[in-house]
Amino acid sequence: MPSNTYYNEILTEHNLHPEHKHALPGANTALRGVNPSCGDDITLQLKVEDGVIEDGAFVGDGCAISQASADMMLDLIIGKPKEEALRLADIFIRMIKGEASEEEIDELEEAGALQDISHMPSRVKCAVLGWHTVEEIFKKK
Amino acid sequence: MEQQFEGVRGADTLDIASVREDFPFFAAQDTAYLDNSATSLCPECVIRTVSEHYLREKASPFRGLYPLSVQITEAYEAARETVRGFINAPEAAEVIFTRNASESLNLIAYSLGSHILRPGDEVLVGITEHHSNMLPWRMAAERTGAKVRYLLCEPDGTYREETLREALNGRTKILAITHCSNVFGRVNDLRRFAELCHANGTLIVADGAQSVPHMPVDVQELGVDFLVFSGHKMLTPMGIGVLWGRRALLEEMPPFLTGGEMIDAVTTDEIWWAPLPQKFEAGTVNTGGALALAEAIRYLGRVGFDRIQKREADLTRMLVEGILDTPHVRLIGSQDPAEHHGIAAFTVEGVHPHDISAIMSDGGVCIRAGHHCAQPLHQHLGIPSSSRASVMFYNTEEEIGRFLTVLRSIRGAMGYAE
Numbered sequence A: 001m002p003s004n005t006y007y008n009e010i011l012t013e014h015n016l017h018p019e020h021k022h023a024l025p026g027a028n029t030a031l032r033g034v035n036p037s038c039g040d041d042i043t044l045q046l047k048v049e050d051g052v053i054e055d056g057a058f059v060g061d062g063c064a065i066s067q068a069s070a071d072m073m074l075d076l077i078i079g080k081p082k083e084e085a086l087r088l089a090d091i092f093i094r095m096i097k098g099e100a101s102e103e104e105i106d107e108l109e110e111a112g113a114l115q116d117i118s119h120m121p122s123r124v125k126c127a128v129l130g131w132h133t134v135e136e137i138f139k140k141k
Numbered sequence B: 001m002e003q004q005f006e007g008v009r010g011a012d013t014l015d016i017a018s019v020r021e022d023f024p025f026f027a028a029q030d031t032a033y034l035d036n037s038a039t040s041l042c043p044e045c046v047i048r049t050v051s052e053h054y055l056r057e058k059a060s061p062f063r064g065l066y067p068l069s070v071q072i073t074e075a076y077e078a079a080r081e082t083v084r085g086f087i088n089a090p091e092a093a094e095v096i097f098t099r100n101a102s103e104s105l106n107l108i109a110y111s112l113g114s115h116i117l118r119p120g121d122e123v124l125v126g127i128t129e130h131h132s133n134m135l136p137w138r139m140a141a142e143r144t145g146a147k148v149r150y151l152l153c154e155p156d157g158t159y160r161e162e163t164l165r166e167a168l169n170g171r172t173k174i175l176a177i178t179h180c181s182n183v184f185g186r187v188n189d190l191r192r193f194a195e196l197c198h199a200n201g202t203l204i205v206a207d208g209a210q211s212v213p214h215m216p217v218d219v220q221e222l223g224v225d226f227l228v229f230s231g232h233k234m235l236t237p238m239g240i241g242v243l244w245g246r247r248a249l250l251e252e253m254p255p256f257l258t259g260g261e262m263i264d265a266v267t268t269d270e271i272w273w274a275p276l277p278q279k280f281e282a283g284t285v286n287t288g289g290a291l292a293l294a295e296a297i298r299y300l301g302r303v304g305f306d307r308i309q310k311r312e313a314d315l316t317r318m319l320v321e322g323i324l325d326t327p328h329v330r331l332i333g334s335q336d337p338a339e340h341h342g343i344a345a346f347t348v349e350g351v352h353p354h355d356i357s358a359i360m361s362d363g364g365v366c367i368r369a370g371h372h373c374a375q376p377l378h379q380h381l382g383i384p385s386s387s388r389a390s391v392m393f394y395n396t397e398e399e400i401g402r403f404l405t406v407l408r409s410i411r412g413a414m415g416y417a418e
């Protein structure tokens, strides 16, 4: 029986104990991201001051990949300027397409644990949901 | 020779080894295929029927006056007769070939809907319905000013007789209801439903997509007015389906699709529709599909429908009991295996169905995840989505065992302590 390649400990840990899954009282921007075909549904809440993501959180439901990916993403982008968040989003999305270099994937820290999803086309949307939502938030402004 | 001997020895049990040899899928794939209620596998004889037909004797039926065309017309009509016998319809002209159950239901909803629905009328639709037996009625209601109301089931999927009695009123023109639910696997007592409907002047449209492949269905005994099903869920390739309806109704109903083959005569001002069944079969028909369906019916007969039913009941029992025995797993519907007819939908506490099906696929098992085209039913049950395993007679205990082994490992794989 082949092993569960992408359900590794990092992913399951972020799914079962997401640090950033809660409402964010001081948030000044929020956006909902939905994958209608899967039922993944998250609302990303950010507190952005002078172009820097001071704090962030999410609420919602969905598969382990969508939930863990959003949690890892917040680990990575909280405290960073929005331009940096967009740059990381670009790397993440390219990683999922199998187009990012090793050095770039290293920059994603734990989120790099999702790179095997590139072999599972049906789960790509789940992995990128949080990141697409961040892109939407900042590209709108 | 040994296999044949086994087949003879177990006269009332099916010879699984020789059945598996009839399906080249098993030699080509090493996955346990448990998504049979989405679509079934094809035995070689059915595919050979299609390929021989198209390779050696292709010609347009009905139109040509040369012998080959006549021969194909006869083969196509013989297939219709085989289907008629299979569901015990009074006459072959009442059997219409379509693409699938969905097209059959769209045809009925469009044509019967425009024929009998008036503003203020009601169509009663089971909450258990597949979207294919729900959306066509909603569209028909929108076009005609009628209203769709839902017949609600109990949490275990049963419809209570009182619920139906209370729902039927003077404006209820049609009840659209499944014979066997693709989520619960439960078979509805359509004979009783039909009596109640007819006493109320209501027509009953039965969705046989999940029943016809797995149990003898006799339209005269059921007493329904229409029955639909898909070939691809009963061993044929995709693209052939059936609509059966009572002659008197089909004759009154306007055509659905129009075009070639479905008219007697056309002038610039007038049209004379062809008699049944051609009136509802516009355009060049799917001869290969019809022949495939007839061969599938003969194959089921050769294996033995009673043996198939018994084997599917045994496999279902193993599947359902295994699910009930697994901690943190909840079976949807009845807890009695006899009520499931090959279908077991379930949820695993704390694990999303898409993760379940991904772990299943890593473990070499194909199952379905999502809402199974029955989203309003999931809303009614208060479950966003579920997973579903479904068996057919060619499945083995080993395959169900593999499914149950992976099922027991899922919570652990997702990081739960137990």
Ligand SMILES: Cc1ncc(COP(=O)(O)O)c(C=O)c1O
Pocket: B037, B038, B100, B101, B102, B103, B130, B132, B133, B178, B180, B181, B182, B207, B209, B210, B230, B232, B373
């Ligand atoms: C109960 C039921 N009705 C209708 C359908 C639609 O069948 P098809 O997709 O072949 O038209 C299905 C299968 O998906 C079904 O399970």
